[in-house]
Amino acid sequence: MKMNSPAAVEALGALAQEHRLALFRLLVQAGAAGMPAGAIAKELKIPNSSLSFHLAHLTRAGLIQQRREGRSLIYTADYEAMNSLVSFLMENCCGGATCAPEAACGDDAAQPQGKVSA
Amino acid sequence: MKMNSPAAVEALGALAQEHRLALFRLLVQAGAAGMPAGAIAKELKIPNSSLSFHLAHLTRAGLIQQRREGRSLIYTADYEAMNSLVSFLMENCCGGATCAPEAACGDDAAQPQGKVSA
DNA sequence: GAACTATTTCGACGATCATAGAAATATCGC
DNA sequence: GCGATATTTCTATGATCGTCGAAATAGTTC
Incomplete structure (x- = not known):
């Protein structure tokens, strides 16, 4: 992603x-x-309406993605967007001297290993 | 920096x-x-007062640092803070799977190579 | 299609933020 | 100390944001 x-x-x-x-x-x-909205709200201890607002905000920013699973909406981090953001921030770091690996995560390393009560 | x-x-x-x-x-x-405030204002094309506000904001956040040089204040990016921020964001990325170099820039690579009218 | 669960939208409030001109402060060179 | 340059503080205004209860919507199961 650019x-x-x-x-x-x-x-x-x-x-x-x-x-x-x-x-x-x-x-x-x-x-x-990923995690369903309800589990996130419970984990963060914030009302559903507030969480929904924040989820929408992050989604609009392209940082997370949504997929439906039964009656739950599962949210996942968009690693590619995260990496792009970090790379953008560090672009030409130190005047172009080779110094930053520029981050890389998830593109092919994000294997499911968490628990999801699906 | 933690x-x-x-x-x-x-x-x-x-x-x-x-x-x-x-x-x-x-x-x-x-x-x-780094760069002196005046040069930054010229580069970004914003009024001095606005720039000063933003410089103070970034300084308060610990992202940039200030040093005096003659009658100019030279601002520099704090690479350590930047790396800490990125690392924090990516902490335990992908559930702990080893996937991110976690960024590194400037700690010992930030050699002066730009021009400074000192 | 009705009862049920999961999630989002609506609405209103207080709080915080960005902007920029004008005045104040700091440093320099003489 | 004075004039000149560099930068910050003051001040006011308009705009955006976070919160959360209540109502609405979407999907599931029988």
Whole structure:
């Protein structure tokens, strides 16, 4: 995915909030298995309506994705977007000197290993 | 540097703004040489007062640092803070599977190579 | 198709943020 | 100390954001 300034601002803004940051990190750690909205709300201890607002915010920013599974909506972190964001932030780091691996995660390493009560 | 949730929220919030993001990336690319406030204002085409606001914001978030050089204040990106932030974001990525280099930039690679009119 | 569960949308409130001109502060060179 | 340059603080205004109860929507099961 190609990252640009407006998209990066949107993504960073989405992450710049306590609940959304915790939410995103939760999904990052959950791996490809993801988590249903209800479980997230319970984990983060916030009302469903608030969670929904934050989920929509992160989704709009392209940081997480949604899939339906039964009557639950499962959310997963978008590792590609995360990597793009990080790469964008570090672009030409240190004036072009080769110094950053520029991050890479999930593209082919995100195997499901978490528990999901599906 | 140890990163925690409030600090990460502050850092992300600082970056979640068009001008500040451009400013930070400019400094990231400027390397250890950094840039004086005036040059930044000219580069980003924003009023001094606005720039000062944004510089203070990024400084408070711990993402940039300031040093005096003559009558100019030189700002530099704090690569360590940037790396900490990225690492925090990717912590236990993919459920602990080894997949991310977790970023590294500047700690010993940020050699001055830009021009500074000192 | 009705009862049930999971999740989202609506609405209203208070709080925080971005902007930029004008005035104040700091440093320099003489 | 004075004039000049560099940067910050002050101040005011409009805009955006986070919260969460209540109602609405979507999907499941029988």
